[in-house]
Amino acid sequence: MPETIDVLNAITLLANFVLLPALSYGSQLALGALGVTLIFGILRFANFAHGDTMAFGTMIAILITWWFQSLGLSLGPLPTALLALPFAILATAIVVIIFDKTVFSFYRRQKSPPVMLAIASVGVMFMMNAIVRFIIGPDDQRFADGEKFIIKAREFKTMTGLNEGLAIKSTTVLTVVITLIVVTALFWFLQRSRTGKAMRAFSDNEDLALLSGINPERIVLVTWIIAAALATIAGVLYGLDKSFKPFTYFQMLLPIFAAAIVGGIGQPIGAVVGGYVIAFSELSITYAYKKFLKYLLPEGSEPEGLAQLLSTDYKFAVSFIILVVVLLVRPTGIFRGRVL
Amino acid sequence: MSYLAGVDLVGGYGGADILNGCTIAVERGQIAVIVGPNGAGKSTAMKAMLGLLQLRTGQVVLDGEDITALSPQARVAKGIGFVPQTSNIFTGMTVEENLQMGAYLRTDDITPTIEQCYELFPILRDKRKQAAGELSGGQRQQVAVARAMMTEPSVLMLDEPTAGVSPIVMDELFDRIIEVGRTGVAIVMVEQNARQALQIADQAYVLVSGENRHTGSGEELLADANVRKSFLGG
């Protein structure tokens, strides 16, 4: 039997390298997937421009952050980007609404099949991508400032006397707290407010919603604004947590789509759960358990290799495999989203 | 002129005309029933009166006002309630939310209307927190009718409300519809179950190929040998 201290060390190790990172990554995915699933539920197409919408919103937040920093504005221990967030959301919402009016509304009026809208979203993706690259360039940008850690690994070690440190990054806590607030607010809005209910009704049965006098253009407008806000928040949190690079944001499309489908597309609660499912699977499958096992197993029997199920190079494969399994076993997703 | 009337309706869904000059009219507090063989244009006639298809000629008049040019939403706002044949509820929302959505256009207090609906359909009160999609077929139809009642319409249109429900449920639904009629609402109903529908009809229309074939009170048509032979199976 391993000693208690070893078990604690092992748990700390896992918490530090799998649980906490998965919690923040999962929150970011959940916010992204919520946007995708709302667009899907109301406008009924897979929005390929969502990753680039996230990138666009984050870029605006970064530019405003830089400007605030040059003015000497800051939030003390919190990142300045939070101060820039509302402006970034506003700018992103305006841009997506412009794209809706100039691009998507036409296909809605034509009652085009959803795949036409998806292809149109590819065009939007190209343009958003170009705008972002043109303005801020394709390279990595870091914009996190303020306090980096709430508890540093070393402090944790001296505090607890354990071998392993548990570093709690402020971005992790920030991500989780903001996600909690945003998700609660969104669910309250959808369940309780008149417009939120109208959105659900529209998603549920479009013809009947129209017959009930629900104004589709207003619903669509509100949906885009919420999607833009969610995308910007998700993008900024991800960028604070890691770094901002346009291509990485494009690549997040896959885990985000996977999260939305796994949870049940068109189901907000599914998107949240799906986000965490994808994040926890990705991190726990690509984590090297060697050190973890060393604590738990009797001496001499620890594994030779890294004890890693899959190399981190294949983290996309995790979302994909989960996606494929869901499509094979239960195409409606965990919470029975819509499927045609 | 009747309270609601569709006069000399001609039109279709873009291809050949389905309606060829039929006329449907109903008074407040009365039940008008449209029956006829498959493809006679029964549902189409009703949809034309709601504005869901483009009429080539003919007009729709509500309470003396010509509403032919209005959109379906505008007609709903004018006091026409419509219960489609299928997908007539929000399956993912609770019964109460369905009722609230029915009253979406209203800005005044809707609690009394909800209360009236619950009195009319007592089962819905018990199920009000349940998702409408989880209810039985008959209960769903009640939700659908109640949803349409939420605008406090002066006209209620029902497109085959008893399609796919058992005979017992059908009788109950008809009873409820009669009750709704007694509150002063004009009811237009398309029905597949012609015999039962005629029994409750104040005014009945037998449509064939988009034209009026027989018109009269329900009793008259039930007594008419021609109608019995051709449409009621003897």
Add this chain to the structure above:
Amino acid sequence: MSNTIRATFAFTVMAALLLLVGFYQSWNVALTILNLCLISAVMSLGVNIQWGYAGLFNAGVMAFTALGGLAAVLVSVNPVGEAWSAGGLGMLLSAFIVMAGIAIIVLLRRWLAAGPLRKLCTAMVVIAALVLLRSHYYDAVQSIEAVNPAKTGFLGGLGMPILFSWVIGGVFAAAVAWLIGTVALGLRADYLAIATLGISEIVIAVIKNEDWLARGVKNVSGLSRPVPYEYQLQNSEWFISLVQRFGESKLALLSDTARPAALQQMVIEGSSVFVKLCYSALFAAMLLLILWLCGRALNSPWGRMMRAIRDNEEAASAMGKDVTRRHLQVFVLGCAVLGIAGAMLTTLDGQFTPGTYQPLRYTFLIWVMVIVGGSGNNLGAVLGGFLIWFVWIEAEPASLFVMQFLTSHLDDASAWRTHLIDSAPHLRLFLMGLVLLLVLRFSPRGILPEQVRRS
């Protein structure tokens, strides 16, 4: 304008554009663009088979072209004997374990009724196979990658002429397409798009990271060519006399002393043009072959059925057509064409560089080609391939020029100017998006619309 006239006109304009580049930039540049135009046209045909014939949204074009490129390596490179003796056996054993595992699962699914027992057994077989695989596979990988890592470190290929890879590339792509199509077809149309987006990330990740296969990001260069090398031409009598004959008038103007040097210069330039022309001929032949086959397929009963399904899935399904199966067929066929194009591309490059595969360039640009050219019309897809590639290439210098012009009033050292000029190349992405949206909106049938056939 009738369709034939329209097509003739469009292709004439396209040819004129390429000729302009030849006269004003250089023939080398013109031919480089032409060769990639030809390959783009094949890719565009592949996507058109899926989108134009059947309305399938494949967002993983990149994966299938990369698989074609992989085939080019695996077919043409000589086998690395040392690596084979070091880890070949282990790798074969791993392959055997995978196949045996799949076979057992297939048999299990046939023998056992659906239920928890079957799920349990399937899961156990998968786990057992993975455990077995672990030991053999990783050892094999390590021994293979340890063999002279700077130069080889992979198993190598079959050492066959690279042209064979055009077929093998198609087969590779078709096999992967079959797998992904089996899972994602028959569900919502966008699920195929998302699944193919996923598979494209994974295929690229595998090719980048499995060094034993094709050296990963270390690239494989110096692939054998199906056409002569420039230095061979420069040293052959017949080629030099050919160049002499072409350049007679120019050479005659020169003095005797200057003539040999000028001739040599002409031979060097000529050899490069000649090589490119050889490629062009090969690619054009392939393009014409695929175009002919596509035309045949489109006008066959099969093609009519495909269009019927695309235009009204429900009606076709009600008439007893197995829509999902037909979609699978057409998806696999389209991907096979993409695989062929990928192999052609790697053949032209003479090297396989997995790091360069980017979704915007290899997936979504191809989509722009199809939509702009005319979805459902093979000639349209080809035209789209030519035109969009041409614009894609020429837009870069053009946007640079525009930016330089627009910023000419700014100071040379101005940060704004540097930024704008540095960022100019990204403008072509904007242009592509704009073109896609404009065509989709105002001319959704493309430049050469699909002909509506009446019987």
